Amino acid sequence: MNAASSVFSIRLYAKKHPKLSITCVLLLLSWLSVPAYAQALSMINGDAKKTLSINDLRQKSDITQTVFDPYQGREVEMRGLEFRRFLIDQFGDVPPALRFTAWDDYEVTLGGWHDPNWLLVTEEDGKPLSLRSRGPLRLVEQAYDDQRDVEKLREFNDWIWMIRSIEAKW
């Protein structure tokens, strides 16, 4: 659905149902204010590059887990995909290392992704992640041990925010 067709439809119904029309206008405005950027994830495997829609990833998200997010200082209901399985689906296997590029141009190469504990988060408390909430994709651990001090953010510096692309390093 695009904005032009929406405006046309609202104008048709405005005369018969004024209240409903106002509601529709407000909904349309809120939809228009949703940023159209940061809505894709690039997957790079050698020379092959493909782009996945964040919306599709949200649809495929099948794990919901309540995790204490030390950056927000509270428990958050995170929804997403098991990252290990996602890698196998995309690359056929879990690469020894992955190079991540974030929307804030942060880049890092990390290994050890066989652990099924890693969750590729797409939604938080029922809302899609955006750049403002350190999305649109974020990698977090579904569970971490009590030894980690949630007051020390440096202990969570392996969580990766604002993921824009993932490159397999074989």
Add this chain to the structure above:
Amino acid sequence: MTPKAPTPLQSTLSSPAYSPVKRKKRRYVTWLSLSLMSFMALMVVIVYEARWVYPEIQAYFSQTGNLTGQQLATRSRGYLQGAQQQLLGEQPFEADSIQTIRINLDLAYGLLDVEVYRQNYSCTAPSLQTINALSDRIYRGTVTSVDAASELLEPIDCLTRIEMSQLDLRGMAINAFSESTRRHNQVVTYSSMVIFALGLLFWVMHERQLRRAERATEQTLAWMERAMRDPLTGIGNRSALQQEVMAKEGTSLALILVDIDFFKQYNDSMGHPEGDQLLRCLASLLKDVLGEQATLYRLGGDEFAALLPCQNDSLLGDYCDRLTSGLRGADLQHPAHPDNKGVTLSIGAVRFDAREDAFPLAYSEADKALYRVKSAGRDGYEVSLKG
């Protein structure tokens, strides 16, 4: 050169029945284990240092290149300043520029919207509201670029204060960590030195105990050696003979019993000191004639025994011949000999396989042969064939 056969005494000491060393062993183990435990404790301290303390230092000082390597506030400020530059550019409200500005504002918002900032810096929440509202107004075009850029000054100022404060906190944390590391290092150094000194001390105690035990063993050996020797002639006694037979179990041996004829008369006429001298002289003669392979024993009074390897009876006869002819060659005088001869010997010999149960029989047969020689007029030998 043939290796020398062990003496009866050596054989005795190697037997499991002898256990003074065993009895003292527990004490060595105590000192030794204390010493080893000290050195192990030292190793544990070193491993602990390497395994736990070093990563702790890394956690403080090796944050470059990861998520918290640079302050979130610094990164957030960078994006706000990026948005400001864009707003003050030539055409800030073109579609591309607006998108860039909004991305910058969103990134700045995401990096500032952290609980620790909200809790500790009161300017955080108003700054987030400003960024949020401004992003919306820029999108709707209800603000001029200059106004928008100036509205961002307040959040930038807030972020600068956060940065400064966080740097101070980080500095304090590093100072505190450095101080605690210094204290920790002192404790580890001194405790390592104490543990090392204790290890050395225990080792010295162990060595001292070992030397003391060695001295005690040597004394015991000397005592046992004396207990197995005849003090007059320096050769073994009856106990040593039995030990030697047990030590050579399974080999074919010859037992030669030697008795001086009319020794009482010799003593009576020459005196006991001369009698003792004759005994010593005879021991020396037996040794010379039978050679190194024979071990000699004084069984009491004027009776001697020789034990030596022997494979057949004719060889045993040869030994006896050598003894009688050797004695004649020595020409030892016996002024009280009833037959006016020099010193003569009665010799009984037997060959046997060395076994604990075979020895008494062999001894008895040699003794009988000796007494048959005496009964037949002395000065001769007989080899018993019943060994």
